[in-house]
Amino acid sequence: MQVDTIVLDSAERLFQDVADIQSVVSAKNTSWKEKLWSGIEENGLNIAAVPECLGGAEIGLQSALGILRIAGRMALSAPLAETILAGWMLGAAGLTAPTGKIAFGPARFGDGIFMKLDGTVSGRASHLPFASECSHAVLLVQGHQGLSVVLVPLADAQITSRQSLAYEPLDHVTFKDVQPVASAAAPAGFDKDTALLMGAAARSMQIAGAMEKILAITMDYATQRKAFERTISKFQAVQHGIAQLAGEVAVSLSAAESAAEALDSLLGAGRGFDDPELQLEVMSAKIRVSTAIRKGAAIAHQLHGAIGVTNEHILHRLTLRGLAWRDDYGNESQWSEKLGTLICGRGAEALWPLLSTR
């Protein structure tokens, strides 16, 4: 599928206009947040992955995930990824998405959320991103008849607020006999980890986007800053640091874009979430990108020196978010274990044929 550059361009303009990273750092209050969200809805970014027949923009998963790379570049602090995926999952189950911010989960392995025979939902979603800012949550839950997609009002849930590494809401949410606004059986091809895998693809794009911007501002800084009577970018040690940072950025962009393309084309071709090719693509992206941001953030901070750790500088908005996003929707250790189990279960001789399918 072709990437929808018109939507991506309008997303970039919107984010720059109302949530420019420097303006957000300097802002005296959070009024930019409302402007940002109304802009997101005016541009239909929240419903990017909702089918047209359900009132959505239906720009395709690859393009919808592409919006998140741009959001990552701006270190955007809003539940945009969550709302896009919530809309996508509702749409896949034939349900209509409400307006407003929607949380999406489960966002952690091991969360148990169940639907009882009476249709109510109980259980706990731990570390659910932005839950306290959202009116609803879309959850993939286990029921007696298999998996269901549910839209639940968060007003009926107990929320224990906490913050992520990047000072964003990452809340514990407990559901006790909550009546969903809407629910439907999960589409064929879904499995219990589908919400986590989709979240992983989204976070990979966000981290890759943040990495791009980290490289850009680090190059700007290194080519302007003077020390020991030279522009620091002329020192070989600094150049090698930036070259390594660029390598981590390159592999992140490549992996995240490859996973997005794979999701779009493989799901579009009717493959399910148990497809090894699809799993390899998305799991690899989250694993590799999470490793990259660790190294990339360390290099960028080292090259920026003390200014980079100040509150007024924009670097931390990118590095802390990038690092925090590693933990959402399965961290790199958990996905590695999943992928390792998949690979070992298929046997040594199946490894190369799988790696070389694309």
Add this chain to the structure above:
Amino acid sequence: MTSTLEFQPLRLPERVQQLRLEVRAFIQSEIDAGVFNPDDPETDWEIHRQFARKVAARGWIGMTWPKQYGGQERSFLDRYVVNEEMLVHNAPNTVYFTADRQSGPTLIRYASERIKSEVLPKIIAGEACFCIGMSEPDSGSDLFAAKCKATRSEGGWRINGTKIWTTNAHQSNYMIGIFRTSAPTTENRRHGLTSFLVDMKAPGITCNLIDQMSGIRDFNEVVFDDVFLPDDQLIGEVDGAWKQATTELAYERSGPERFLETFAVLRNLVGLAGNSADQRLGEAIGRLVAELHSLRRMSVSVAGMLEAGREPTAEAAIVKDLGTIWEQDLPQRVRDAIAFLPADEAFDRFDEVLQFTTRIAPKLTIQGGTTEILRGVIARGLGLR
């Protein structure tokens, strides 16, 4: 300043993947016939020679080259998958590998018509092995400091001096080497180097083998004692070799050989783990596979850029930098992963593969452009130099 790194998520076309299956079936039949063992790189040169002829017979050498010299003008992606399958199975491809990757393309671009029509068909037939004469004693990666001289002589040139670390020089039919034809200028340190095709059977050439710590014997010191080269073995412009060399480097740097050299140890690790991998071993395997997959997707993307006629110099250098560091680190990380396994028979068989890979690992970030050189290339690509 903005970075412009972009890696399109290229999917290899169906017909290319079809070719992959043909190549894989051929390789499997060779393995089944006992021709070579994918876990133990073949050292018998005769097997390499016979294998090259078989690959040639299938039309898989020089497949992208012009038809007038025996090529098929197939896409670069076709070559990419053939190469990938050969590498991943440790196929005995030494005779044609260098010629197919870089010597042939260099000749096509810069050599005289006589050389092209004489030598290219021999490469395509699997009969011409090439080596690369770059490094010299005392100057290593600093190619601008090369001293091995070519001086004008009646009807050609005379070569005197020494090249070193020349892989497979002792088995090669030809070398493409760079030689000093005039002094560098103060404005241009790159000036004064000229590329020549050398017939390795010419009188005055001595190859001295250098043993490596891995047990491999393919490095040579090549001594030139007044070796005569006819005029038409000049490749490209006199004193202009450097410019020519850099245009070929993206092909050399971004290929699958930059992350698959130690693949056997990963495949064997999966075999050793079987279905009984614990959480620790499973995690280690998953992480390694994710990293390899990510490298490969980046390399495939660069292959697409090359196929589209672009010159992705920095992108290719990134693939080689990340790829060689990864394949170098792989045996060490595999060692960590198996730390708690019992030392049974399967473990000991595996350990032999691991030992060999650990011994070849240090070389991987040196050959074909060191890590330090590559990072300079990347920095230049980003506009920092």
